[in-house]
Amino acid sequence: MHFKLLYLSLFGFIRLKSYCNADCWIWDSFVLSSSFRCLLFVMYLYFQMNILASYLEDAHHSFVPLFGQCSAFTDMRSENYDDFSCAYFNSDVCNGTAENCPTPETCENSGNSSQGCYAVWKYVGEQAQVMFKGCWTNEMDCDFDRCIAEEPSVDSAVRSVEVYFCCCNKPMCNREFQVGSKSFSETFSKIDRTNTTILTVDDSLRNVIFSLISVLLAAVLILIGFYFVRRYRLRFLLKSLESHSTALPKRLPLSLSNLPQRQIRLKDKISRGHYGCVYKATMGAQQIVVAVKVFSANNSDSWVQEQEIYAVPGLKSHPNILRFLGAEAHGTGPNYDYWLITEYHQRGSLxxxxxxxxxxxxxxxxxxxxxxxxxxxxxxxxxxxxxxxxxxxxxxxxxxxxxxxxxxxxxxxxxxxxxxxxxxxxxxxxxxxxxxxxxxxxxxxxxxxxxxxxxxxxxxxxxxxxxxxxxxxxxxxxxxxxxxxxxxxxxxxxxxxxxxxxxxxxxxxxxxxxxxxxxxxxxxxxxxxxxxxxxxxxxxxxxxxxxxxxxxxxxxxxxxxxxxxxxxxxxxxxxxxxxxxxxx
Known part of the structure; x- marks a missing residue:
C-alpha cells in the first residue's frame, strides 16, 4: 500500500503538471465549473492509478504477516517464483516444527491440469481455525486471484460443524482467506499458543483506511504541486518579459497597411479609467490628430482583447464603431506600456x-x-x-x-x-x-x-x-x-x-x-x-x-x-x- 501511495502521488502530480502546462483552465480560471472539472480529473486520475497500483501490489509485496510458527508463511517480497508454490498447513500432522509444516509448499505439475492453491477452515466461536492449506489440482472452477468461500459445507465426520473451502489460481494466494467480502483471522489446532503470533486482518477496514489516507495525501501533494508550479510559471513569465523584451512585437499585423511610419507624440490627457489613460496625440509628419489609449502592463489582456475584436471582419469600416488605426508596445522589460491608436473625436464621450x-x-x-x-x-x-x-x-x-x-x-x-x-x-x-x-x-x-x-x-x-x-x-x-x-x-x-x-x-x-x-x-x-x-x-x-x-x-x-x-x-x-x- 505504501508503494501504491507513492506511485499514485508522484505519477499523479507529473501527469497533472504536464496536463496543465498548455494554458490549462486549472491555472487560468477559478470559477465553479472549472473547479468542478479539476475535481473530476483528480478523482479520475486517482481511481486509474489505484487500479494500476492494485496490480503492482500483487507482484511487489511489501510485508510478511506470520500466523504462528506453523501458520502459512506469507512472502510478499518482490520476487518471481520459478515453481508454483502455495501456503501449506495440515492440522493433523503439524506439531509446531518446520519439518512437519514446510512453508511454502512447491506444487508439482500434473499434466494438463492447471495449478492452484486451496484452504479449508472452520470456526471456533468467532475465530477461524485452519484445517488444511496446500496445492490444489485446479480441475474445477477456481479462476480467482483470491481465496474466497461463498458458503459453508458440513463436515462428514462431525455433521454439526460447518467447514469452509476456497481455492484460487495465483502463487501463495491461499495465505489469506475470506468468506464473501469479510476477511477473518486464523487460529490453529495442536499449536503451542505461547509461541504463536496471531495477526488479525480485516481487509475491508484496512482497504478503507488506506484508501482514505492515500486520497488525502495525494490531494495534499497535488495542491502543493499546483501552488509551486503556478509560482514557478509566474516567475518564469516575469523573467521572460525582462530578459526578452526585444522579442515583444512593436507592431501587430492589425495596423492599417496605408499608414506611414508612426511617429506619435502624446499631448493632452483626455480621460482616465481602470485600464489606464486616453491621450490626445499627433501622428506622423502631417500631425494627424489621433487618440491613444495607453494600457498599463497589468491590463495587457484588455489591449490584446480589443485587437482581437477589431480583427473581426467589418468592424474597422463600420461608421458606428470607433475606427481602429493600430497598436504598439513601448518601454523595456516589465515596464511596458501598450498603446491602442484610434480616431480622435473632439466632442469626447457621450x-x-x-x-x-x-x-x-x-x-x-x-x-x-x-x-x-x-x-x-x-x-x-x-x-x-x-x-x-x-x-x-x-x-x-x-x-x-x-x-x-x-x-x-x-x-x-x-x-x-x-x-x-x-x-x-x-x-x-x-x-x-x-x-x-x-x-x-x-x-x-x-x-x-x-x-x-x-x-x-x-x-x-x-x-x-x-x-x-x-x-x-x-x-x-x-x-x-x-x-x-x-x-x-x-x-x-x-x-x-x-x-x-x-x-x-x-x-x-x-x-x-x-x-x-x-x-x-x-x-x-x-x-x-x-x-x-x-x-x-x-x-x-x-x-x-x-x-x-x-x-x-x-x-x-x-x-x-x-x-x-x-x-x-x-x-x-x-x-x-x-x-x-x-x-x-
Missing part, C-alpha cells in the same frame, strides 16, 4: 457631452439610432462563403463608452470586456458578472445569467436602454430646459452604490430610472419612452432587440420631429409597421 450640454430631440434620435446601429452590427452573426463574422457582445456598454462625432452621430468604443460568440456559443472561461454595476441587468446582478449569445445580447440591450434614458433626461422638449444630468439610478442609490444596493434596487425591487410624464406628452417622445421600457424589461426574453429599437427610432428620425405639430396621422401607420417588424 457622458461628458450631455453632462454639460442639453440636446434637441432631433439630435437625440440621431445619436440614438447610430448607437443602436453600432450595437446591432456587433450582435449580428454573418455567415458567408468567404468571411464569417461572429456575434460580439460588448458587456460594458454605457455612455462613457460611446463617442460623439461632430455630426451628432455616435460610435461604440472600448472592447476590453467584449466577447466573441462563435456559432452562438461562448468561451468556456466566460465570467457572467462583469461591467459597470449601475448598468448591469437584473439577471447579471442575481447571478442567473445563461452563458449563451442570446443572453449576453439581452444584457447589452438593457444597458442600451439606460443610455437612451440618459439622452431623454437631457433632451429639450417643447423648448423647456431639462434637469441637470444624473447617472442612471443616481436618484435612487447615489453616486457610489455597492453591488448589494444595486441588486436590491434593480433585481429585488424591480425599480428603473424615472420616466417623467412630461416626456410622454409628445407622440414622438412617447414612442422613445415606450421603446426604453421594452428594452429594460426584467425578463431578458421580453426585451426587444437593439435592431428593432434602431428601426423604431430611425422611423421617427425620417418622419421628422417637429414638436410644434401633431403628426399622429403620419406616425401611426409607421409605428404599426415597426411593431410588426419587431414581433417578427
Amino acid at each position: 457622458h461628458d457631452h450631455i453632462k454639460v450640454h442639453s440636446i434637441s430631440f432631433q439630435q437625440l434620435l440621431s445619436i440614438g439610432v447610430s448607437i443602436l446601429r453600432g450595437l446591432s452590427f456587433l450582435h449580428e452573426e454573418v455567415v458567408s462563403t468567404d468571411k464569417y463574422k461572429p456575434t460580439i457582445v460588448h458587456r460594458d456598454f454605457k455612455s462613457r463608452n460611446v463617442l460623439l462625432k461632430d455630426d451628432f452621430t455616435a460610435c461604440v468604443a472600448d472592447f476590453g470586456l467584449a466577447l466573441k460568440c462563435e456559432h452562438g456559443r461562448t468561451p468556456n472561461d466566460t465570467h457572467g458578472q462583469v461591467g459597470t454595476r449601475r448598468y448591469m441587468a437584473p439577471e447579471v446582478l442575481e447571478g442567473a445569467t445563461e452563458f449563451s449569445a442570446f443572453a449576453f445580447r439581452q444584457i447589452d440591450v438593457y444597458a442600451a436602454a439606460l443610455v437612451l434614458w440618459e439622452l431623454m433626461s437631457r433632451c429639450s422638449l417643447h423648448g423647456e430646459e431639462p434637469d441637470e444630468y444624473k447617472l442612471p439610478f443616481e436618484v435612487e442609490v447615489g453616486l457610489r452604490p455597492t453591488l448589494q444596493v444595486i441588486q436590491d434596487t434593480v433585481a429585488t425591487k424591480k425599480r428603473r430610472p424615472i420616466i417623467k410624464d412630461s416626456w410622454r406628452v409628445d407622440s414622438h417622445s412617447k414612442v422613445v419612452c415606450a421603446t426604453i421600457e421594452e428594452m429594460w424589461d426584467g425578463e431578458p426574453e421580453a426585451r426587444i432587440s437593439v435592431g428593432c429599437a434602431a428601426e423604431r427610432l430611425n422611423a421617427l428620425w425620417h418622419v421628422g420631429a417637429d414638436l410644434d405639430s401633431d403628426p399622429k396621422d403620419e406616425l401611426a401607420p409607421l409605428m404599426i409597421a415597426e411593431q410588426q417588424h419587431c414581433d417578427a
Whole structure:
C-alpha cells in the first residue's frame, strides 16, 4: 500500500503538471465549473492509478504477516517464483516444527491440469481455525486471484460443524482467506499458543483506511504541486518579459497597411479609467490628430482583447464603431506600456457631452439610432462563403463608452470586456458578472445569467436602454430646459452604490430610472419612452432587440420631429409597421 501511495502521488502530480502546462483552465480560471472539472480529473486520475497500483501490489509485496510458527508463511517480497508454490498447513500432522509444516509448499505439475492453491477452515466461536492449506489440482472452477468461500459445507465426520473451502489460481494466494467480502483471522489446532503470533486482518477496514489516507495525501501533494508550479510559471513569465523584451512585437499585423511610419507624440490627457489613460496625440509628419489609449502592463489582456475584436471582419469600416488605426508596445522589460491608436473625436464621450450640454430631440434620435446601429452590427452573426463574422457582445456598454462625432452621430468604443460568440456559443472561461454595476441587468446582478449569445445580447440591450434614458433626461422638449444630468439610478442609490444596493434596487425591487410624464406628452417622445421600457424589461426574453429599437427610432428620425405639430396621422401607420417588424 505504501508503494501504491507513492506511485499514485508522484505519477499523479507529473501527469497533472504536464496536463496543465498548455494554458490549462486549472491555472487560468477559478470559477465553479472549472473547479468542478479539476475535481473530476483528480478523482479520475486517482481511481486509474489505484487500479494500476492494485496490480503492482500483487507482484511487489511489501510485508510478511506470520500466523504462528506453523501458520502459512506469507512472502510478499518482490520476487518471481520459478515453481508454483502455495501456503501449506495440515492440522493433523503439524506439531509446531518446520519439518512437519514446510512453508511454502512447491506444487508439482500434473499434466494438463492447471495449478492452484486451496484452504479449508472452520470456526471456533468467532475465530477461524485452519484445517488444511496446500496445492490444489485446479480441475474445477477456481479462476480467482483470491481465496474466497461463498458458503459453508458440513463436515462428514462431525455433521454439526460447518467447514469452509476456497481455492484460487495465483502463487501463495491461499495465505489469506475470506468468506464473501469479510476477511477473518486464523487460529490453529495442536499449536503451542505461547509461541504463536496471531495477526488479525480485516481487509475491508484496512482497504478503507488506506484508501482514505492515500486520497488525502495525494490531494495534499497535488495542491502543493499546483501552488509551486503556478509560482514557478509566474516567475518564469516575469523573467521572460525582462530578459526578452526585444522579442515583444512593436507592431501587430492589425495596423492599417496605408499608414506611414508612426511617429506619435502624446499631448493632452483626455480621460482616465481602470485600464489606464486616453491621450490626445499627433501622428506622423502631417500631425494627424489621433487618440491613444495607453494600457498599463497589468491590463495587457484588455489591449490584446480589443485587437482581437477589431480583427473581426467589418468592424474597422463600420461608421458606428470607433475606427481602429493600430497598436504598439513601448518601454523595456516589465515596464511596458501598450498603446491602442484610434480616431480622435473632439466632442469626447457621450457622458461628458450631455453632462454639460442639453440636446434637441432631433439630435437625440440621431445619436440614438447610430448607437443602436453600432450595437446591432456587433450582435449580428454573418455567415458567408468567404468571411464569417461572429456575434460580439460588448458587456460594458454605457455612455462613457460611446463617442460623439461632430455630426451628432455616435460610435461604440472600448472592447476590453467584449466577447466573441462563435456559432452562438461562448468561451468556456466566460465570467457572467462583469461591467459597470449601475448598468448591469437584473439577471447579471442575481447571478442567473445563461452563458449563451442570446443572453449576453439581452444584457447589452438593457444597458442600451439606460443610455437612451440618459439622452431623454437631457433632451429639450417643447423648448423647456431639462434637469441637470444624473447617472442612471443616481436618484435612487447615489453616486457610489455597492453591488448589494444595486441588486436590491434593480433585481429585488424591480425599480428603473424615472420616466417623467412630461416626456410622454409628445407622440414622438412617447414612442422613445415606450421603446426604453421594452428594452429594460426584467425578463431578458421580453426585451426587444437593439435592431428593432434602431428601426423604431430611425422611423421617427425620417418622419421628422417637429414638436410644434401633431403628426399622429403620419406616425401611426409607421409605428404599426415597426411593431410588426419587431414581433417578427
